[in-house]
Amino acid sequence: MSKKFDVVVIGAGPGGYVAAIRAGQLGLTVACIESQAYADPKGAVRLGGTCLNEGCIPSKALLQSSELFDQAGHSFVMHGISSENLKMDVAAMVRRKDNIVTQLTSGIRGLFKKYKVTLLPGHGKFVGRTEDFWQIDVDGETVEAKHVIVATGSKARHLDGIPVDNKIICDNIGALGFDKAPKRLGVIGAGVIGLELGSVWKRLGAEVTVLEALPDFLAAADQAVAKEAWKVFTQKQGLNILLSVNIKKVTQSKKSVIVEYEAEDESRTLECDRLIVSVGRIPNTDKVGAEVVDLKLDDKGRIDVNEYCETNLPNVWAVGDVIRGPMLAHKGMEEGVMVAERIAGQAGHVNYDVIPWVIYTHPEIAWVGKTEQQLKNEGIEYRVGQIPFAANGRALGQGDTTGFVKVLADAKTDRILGVHVIGNNASELIAEAVVAMEFGASSEDIARICHAHPTLSEALHEAMLAVSKRSLHF
Ligand code: FAD
Numbered sequence: 001m002s003k004k005f006d007v008v009v010i011g012a013g014p015g016g017y018v019a020a021i022r023a024g025q026l027g028l029t030v031a032c033i034e035s036q037a038y039a040d041p042k043g044a045v046r047l048g049g050t051c052l053n054e055g056c057i058p059s060k061a062l063l064q065s066s067e068l069f070d071q072a073g074h075s076f077v078m079h080g081i082s083s084e085n086l087k088m089d090v091a092a093m094v095r096r097k098d099n100i101v102t103q104l105t106s107g108i109r110g111l112f113k114k115y116k117v118t119l120l121p122g123h124g125k126f127v128g129r130t131e132d133f134w135q136i137d138v139d140g141e142t143v144e145a146k147h148v149i150v151a152t153g154s155k156a157r158h159l160d161g162i163p164v165d166n167k168i169i170c171d172n173i174g175a176l177g178f179d180k181a182p183k184r185l186g187v188i189g190a191g192v193i194g195l196e197l198g199s200v201w202k203r204l205g206a207e208v209t210v211l212e213a214l215p216d217f218l219a220a221a222d223q224a225v226a227k228e229a230w231k232v233f234t235q236k237q238g239l240n241i242l243l244s245v246n247i248k249k250v251t252q253s254k255k256s257v258i259v260e261y262e263a264e265d266e267s268r269t270l271e272c273d274r275l276i277v278s279v280g281r282i283p284n285t286d287k288v289g290a291e292v293v294d295l296k297l298d299d300k301g302r303i304d305v306n307e308y309c310e311t312n313l314p315n316v317w318a319v320g321d322v323i324r325g326p327m328l329a330h331k332g333m334e335e336g337v338m339v340a341e342r343i344a345g346q347a348g349h350v351n352y353d354v355i356p357w358v359i360y361t362h363p364e365i366a367w368v369g370k371t372e373q374q375l376k377n378e379g380i381e382y383r384v385g386q387i388p389f390a391a392n393g394r395a396l397g398q399g400d401t402t403g404f405v406k407v408l409a410d411a412k413t414d415r416i417l418g419v420h421v422i423g424n425n426a427s428e429l430i431a432e433a434v435v436a437m438e439f440g441a442s443s444e445d446i447a448r449i450c451h452a453h454p455t456l457s458e459a460l461h462e463a464m465l466a467v468s469k470r471s472l473h474f
Pocket residue numbers: 010011012013014015016017033034035036048049050051052054055056057059122123124125151152153154172193284287288319320321322327328329330331332360
């Protein structure tokens with residue numbers, strides 16, 4: 001007889017493993033299916049999905065190591081610290097990253113035990129349905145579930161004619177494990193991965209050229225932030241970013257990769273030692289048996305869901321990168337919690353209006369809510385409060401005054417509509433803005449809250465004050 005569960009989750013990334021844990025906490029019987037071993041030396045499946053194995057966590061580990069190296073080489077001197085004969089051991093850096101990944105992925109195994117989640121290693125796909133249960137095949141064995149949560153995530157999009165081998169031409173997988181900093185690194189796509197991983201290898205000595213198809217840099221960010229970021233990345237840090245690029249052909253020889261492209265109405269070539277292709281990601285919907293049970297996909301090939309992540313099939317849900325919305329780990333996790341709670345009869349929900357974005361470059365870029373250009377397009381009247389970190393005592397003490405905090409508030413109600421930060425620790429500072437917006441706070445509400453001194457959070461406080469033109473330190 002096949003095993004029966006209240007909930008079967010397909011995929012153990014942030015959307016799936018969190019849904020499984022929450023379902024376990026709520027007393028449901030739950031199994032989670034995962035097919036990938038990632039880099040496990042024994043070939044056992046690893047939990048955590050793209051995020052832990054090939055995404056958020058390893059990239060942030062490398063960003064931290066390379067940032068420290070960069071600071072030691074360039075910023076220590078202003079503090080009176082000399083750092084002659086500085087050397088980078090890339091293998092040690094990559095080992096550290098791998099150890100963090102191992103620690104976290106095995107931590108999720110521990111959480112599965114704690115919350116009684118049954119791990120089913122293998123590939124999961126729909127094979128049919130009885131009256132009350134969905135039937136899922138896991139490598140030849142059928143399990144049955146009252147509810148199924150599809151959390152199969154996404155994979156890197158590749159471009160026709162550019163064969164990714166993850167040695168010389170790489171997507172995120174290869175780009176997280178170079179054995180040494182390439183002398184010349186080419187990157188196709190100036191999105192989040194291009195900028196984060198381009199920064200890592202630039203700091204370690206690579207000459208980096210980023211080729212972007214769009215005419216605008218960081219089009220999704222507030223344009224004031226994008227402008228500041230452009231200035232810092234291209235002028236101060238020396239990232240060579242080209243916009244409006246049309247890639248024509250990529251060829252690989254034993255020694256290098258040649259990228260032929262058009263920009264500014266002329267044909268050009270870029271010769272590099274390694275090439276990263278980071279042009280977005282595509283949802284994993286092709287091997288889940290969607291066609292067997294008529295699971296509906298949308299026009300972009302994602303699983304079609306409503307605001308509660310319900311699909312067109314009864315008791316079948318989908319969360320994370322495999323559905324609409326930003327491909328962000330924390331968005332998938334929130335959806336996982338919501339779905340598990342709704343299965344248990346609770347009223348879980350996700351407020352899609354206040355999902356923060358963070359780009360972990362230096363300076364970091366973080367935002368929540370609307371950009372100024374969105375407010376203009378939507379005809380919403382707003383007031384702006386903007387404070388540079390140069391006016392913040394803590395930033396000065398840290399020797400890092402790049403960037404600013406910008407607050408957008410409704411002109412009539414003063415409700416905060418968007419907060420945009422470019423600067424040191426923007427990833428942490430944005431949390432206060434998220435809380436404020438979740439509770440519908442006005443700029444006045446936050447302006448009247450005491451912020452510790454001296455902290456970077458005072459810049460956010462001052463920006464709130466600046467909305468009503470009464471900042472105290474600028
Ligand atoms: P995934 O993490 O992709 O997990 C899906 C899992 O399902 C995988 O393990 C896969 O093996 C498994 N699976 C697929 N099909 C099946 C099947 N049929 N049977 C069994 N198992 C299956 N987001 C952030 O919020 N912050 C960041 O800093 C960040 N950095 C990133 C850096 C990089 C380089 C990349 C590539 C992504 C980054 N992301 C970041 C995005 C983040 O990784 C994803 O949004 C997140 O992992 C999506 O979670 P998920 O659970 O939907 O899918």
